[in-house]
Amino acid sequence: MAKKRIGIVGAGVNGTSIAAACAARGHEVMLFDSGLAFAETSRKSSRMLHGGIRYLEQGHFGLVREALLERDEWQQLAPDATRVERFFFPIYGDSPRGRLVLYSGATLYQWLAGRFSVGKSCLHSVAEVTKAFPGLRSTGLRGAVSYCDVVMNDEDLAQTLVEEAKHRGVSLHEHTPISRIDTTGFLDINGTLQKFDRVINAAGPWASSLLERSGISSAFELEHVRGSHLILRVDLKHALVFQTAADQRIVFAIPIGQGRTLFGTTEHAHDLAEPIVCSEQEIDYLLAIYNQYMTHQIDRSDIESSYSGVRPIVRRRSESLSNISAASRDSEIEIIDQLINVFGGKWTSARRLGSKVASLTD
Numbered sequence: 543m544a545k546k547r548i549g550i551v552g553a554g555v556n557g558t559s560i561a562a563a564c565a566a567r568g569h570e571v572m573l574f575d576s577g578l579a580f581a582e583t584s585r586k587s588s589r590m591l592h593g594g595i596r597y598l599e600q601g602h603f604g605l606v607r608e609a610l611l612e613r614d615e616w617q618q619l620a621p622d623a624t625r626v627e628r629f630f631f632p633i634y635g636d637s638p639r640g641r642l643v644l645y646s647g648a649t650l651y652q653w654l655a656g657r658f659s660v661g662k663s664c665l666h667s668v669a670e671v672t673k674a675f676p677g678l679r680s681t682g683l684r685g686a687v688s689y690c691d692v693v694m695n696d697e698d699l700a701q702t703l704v705e706e707a708k709h710r711g712v713s714l715h716e717h718t719p720i721s722r723i724d725t726t727g728f729l730d731i732n733g734t735l736q737k738f739d740r741v742i743n744a745a746g747p748w749a750s751s752l753l754e755r756s757g758i759s760s761a762f763e764l765e766h767v768r769g770s771h772l773i774l775r776v777d778l779k780h781a782l783v784f785q786t787a788a789d790q791r792i793v794f795a796i797p798i799g800q801g802r803t804l805f806g807t808t809e810h811a812h813d814l815a816e817p818i819v820c821s822e823q824e825i826d827y828l829l830a831i832y833n834q835y836m837t838h839q840i841d842r843s844d845i846e847s848s849y850s851g852v853r854p855i856v857r858r859r860s861e862s863l864s865n866i867s868a869a870s871r872d873s874e875i876e877i878i879d880q881l882i883n884v885f886g887g888k889w890t891s892a893r894r895l896g897s898k899v900a901s902l903t904d
């Protein structure tokens with residue numbers, strides 16, 4: 543296989559995974575980011591390495607199964623930066639999904655993981671769930687369903703991936719925005735054109751604006767959906783999943799140590815020209831959900847910090863997307879001459895995506 547010179551735009555989890563996989567194939571790889579590596583979407587996630595239990599509702603069984611196998615690969619790669627967590631769905635009289643639906647879903651989730659399952663899905667009585675969560679509202683509580691999934695320390699995992707890429711010979715150029723790309727292999731770096739055998743656009747939510755700015759038309763376009771999280775000064779023994787009756791969403795409360803809980807997320811259409819921050823309205827929305835289900839009421843003084851990220855939801859230009867919440871978070875790869883565009887994806891799927899893209903560069 544001839545050694546190629548590859549230029550990659552974007553040092554998030556996708557770009558870094560692609561870079562490491564290309565370098566492992568013997569290529570010379572330069573990875574560019576306009577800021578710091580892993581400072582954008584890849585640092586703003588819900589920190590789960592998961593199959594995505596909620597995608598079962600939309601029948602994305604193949605996608606869920608594949609992601610569950612990928613979850614196992616992360617555990618093998620970085621046992622110290624990953625941990626198994628039990629997630630409890632408390633069930634109330636007015637919950638959108640009842641015991642049977644949730645238990646079937648949780649059992650299917652465990653079953654789809656096969657031998658890579660990280661724990662049994664269970665049904666719990668009211669007594670069991672109130673013992674696990676003494677602060678949970680008991681009025682109308684019918685019990686709970688729990689399942690196991692993997693939570694990551696994203697900062698440590700990012701560090702591992704950057705070190706792996708560098709160790710394989712990738713040269714990382716932070717604070718180096720790429721103003722234009724082209725389909726013959728040129729990157730415009732600080733006003734200087736550099737030629738590569740392959741150029742990979744892994745700019746995450748900015749992938750389509752980079753193409754537009756460069757005058758390249760793509761078969762895909764991105765919708766941008768902001769998701770915000772709060773870090774609450776709240777101590778939980780296990781993770782909770784709240785079902786919101788009003789908008790039929792699910793919101794996670796995940797213990798992250800030192801008496802803190804990660805709480806989110808929201809889903810709002812986002813204009814990339816606007817700052818990616820958690821709005822007052824999102825804070826109100828999340829606090830209201832927490833206070834609806836927990837007896838100890840919290841307010842803004844219980845919020846340690848907040849952060850927001852933007853999901854790029856990919857679709858073919860010819861398709862319309864009527865329900866952003868129901869859209870699968872799958873990725874698309876597009877090849878236009880020497881340019882490879884990567885759209886969408888998940889943290890969980892990034893390594894396999896990296897290998898897939900790298901195999902297209904030979």
Ligand SMILES: Cc1cc2nc3c(=O)[nH]c(=O)nc-3n(C[C@H](O)[C@H](O)[C@H](O)COP(=O)(O)OP(=O)(O)OC[C@H]3O[C@@H](n4cnc5c(N)ncnc54)[C@H](O)[C@@H]3O)c2cc1C
Binds near residue numbers: 579589591718745747
């Ligand atoms: C709220 C939220 C929660 C999520 N939760 C989960 C989860 O729990 N589990 C999961 O598996 N996935 C989750 N995801 C999805 C996951 O976070 C993303 O799929 C992943 O981080 C995308 O990585 P990326 O490399 O494509 O994008 P990014 O991390 O955004 O990386 C793109 C990089 O490109 C750089 N860039 C952009 N334009 C240029 C340019 N012109 N020149 C140079 N550099 C440029 C940016 O600075 C950025 O660093 C979540 C996403 C969101 C938004």
